[in-house]
């Protein structure tokens with residue numbers, strides 16, 4: 265006997281349209297028309313029947329019955345995979361009697377993080393009517409809000425008055441070297457040329473960004489600016505500026521699909537809003553949806569299965585690569601998709617948190633004097649490298665976990681850092697190397713050998729003749745008690761790949777031709793970063809004034825957000841005059 269999908273069925277047929285395997289059919293006539301399960305065995309658990317059914321309480325077809333457990337994992341809106349687009353659109357059409365309501369704007373920005381809000385402000389300032397679509401209900405958990413709020417800038421002279429200011433060409437050359445040739449020189453060049461003016465522009469509009477000294481290093485200045493209220497302060501400040509500039513911000517509005525005309529020009533975007541599905545006609549669209557660190561399917565595809573399964577997400581749960589997928593569907597070329605920006609975290613990290621208190625942040629000075637060993641008891645990298653390089657190296661170690669080791673003499677260089685490291689118990693103490701080996705779960709003979717070899721090589725603060733040399737801040741590990749932080753893991757802050765943009769922030773297609781009307785900015789834009797931010801020296805050595813930094817993700821987001829907003833507004837004006 266045929267089974268009704270639900271007793272309440274009104275025969276609308278949405279579930280039949282949504283079903284991906286012809287599991288359901290409409291039977292009967294007129295008011296007696298109902299959806300029946302005709303082929304349960306073929307159900308692939310896509311859950312479309314449940315998701316698109318307009319009635320409350322419909323039970324989906326699949327063999328699982330724990331619907332409420334499943335629902336917890338459903339995204340707030342939308343579908344699990346883009347392959348399910350058709351039923352969603354059909355549903356929208358039925359809901360609105362075949363008419364999807366349409367709004368008209370000059371510029372639509374997708375995403376209300378740093379890049380999106382800066383883009384919206386710039387577009388509004390250039391005279392465009394601007395709407396920002398944000399899928400979250402507020403800005404409390406964007407990646408920008410999660411961030412430390414540090415905007416790297418080129419301040420070498422202020423860090424060290426004797427340092428020579430690098431030319432733009434030298435900075436571009438360094439970026440090419442750092443990225444192994446995987447950045448676009450034009451993109452980098454435009455970025456470094458626009459950093460100062462973008463920061464000044466933001467400050468003029470009331471954004472509070474200040475230089476911050478390092479405690480204990482009164483004469484040193486960090487080569488970055490810190491937003492008041494850190495990352496969440498930065499996002500709030502930008503939101504309030506955008507509102508003052510008359511940008512309309514629609515929360516709870518998830519962009520789903522770029523709309524194009526037959527010539528492939530962008531004509532707007534379809535979004536699922538609190539009022540249902542709407543088409544927003546626009547002359548230009550700016551995608552600023554952040555990365556794909558919270559999309560396991562994409563992590564699998566681009567970064568690798570091992571990593572995708574073991575991921576410790578320190579970035580935003582809203583970073584699901586929506587912009588990447590929408591852009592790809594209209595022909596955008598995605599580049600550097602296997603590149604990520606991880607951070608080191610200790611065992612106090614809990615899922616859902618940012619992991620802001622990682623060891624290299626808490627031991628800003630000391631960490632670079634320590635030695636790092638893996639589970640085999642072996643050193644694997646030069647400890648003076650930047651935290652980006654440390655985190656990337658941790659990923660390649662057995663169990664993706666390492667130990668940071670130091671002795672009493674090193675502790676005394678900056679005892680406050682150890683005393684202030686919270687919570688208690690993260691830094692463990694041992695009376696001997698043998699006890700230390702037990703604490704960090706490494707073989708004693710290997711650890712003993714590693715430390716003995718290291719100690720015998722240290723000379724003038726360097727340990728250069730080792731297979732894994734330490735080029736600075738090397739001190740023997742010989743004075744008990746010994747200390748260890750273990751395990752130190754790697755969390756995922758952001759991804760670095762995405763649709764390639766040109767220096768005008770236009771999204772390029774696979775033949776490197778700009779897609780008319782489509783712009784991208786921020787973490788989702790590809791072509792700038794590969795492996796790490798553009799810092800040229802180890803984290804430790806900048807205390808000596810050698811740190812030449814060009815840009816990080818927030819700076820890149822602000823600079824290209826502004827470029828995207830200005831150019832999208834200009835494009836929309838030009839388009840208006842030709843229509």
Ligand SMILES: Cc1cc2nc3c(=O)[nH]c(=O)nc-3n(C[C@H](O)[C@H](O)[C@H](O)COP(=O)(O)OP(=O)(O)OC[C@H]3O[C@@H](n4cnc5c(N)ncnc54)[C@H](O)[C@@H]3O)c2cc1C
Pocket residue numbers: 374375376377378379380397398399400405406407408409410411412413414415416517518519520552553554555578579580582583584586587618619620756757758785786787788816817818819821
């Ligand atoms: C713990 C941590 C610390 C960090 N510290 C720093 C730092 O100090 N300096 C630095 O430079 N970088 C830092 N970063 C990285 C930095 O936070 C991000 O790379 C940067 O904020 C990216 O900004 P964005 O505007 O591109 O993306 P986001 O801030 O992530 O904003 C994207 C927005 O788009 C929305 N969105 C996504 N899809 C859709 C859709 N379909 N429809 C509508 N809206 C959508 C999201 O909900 C989100 O609000 C840090 C990151 C983390 C996690």
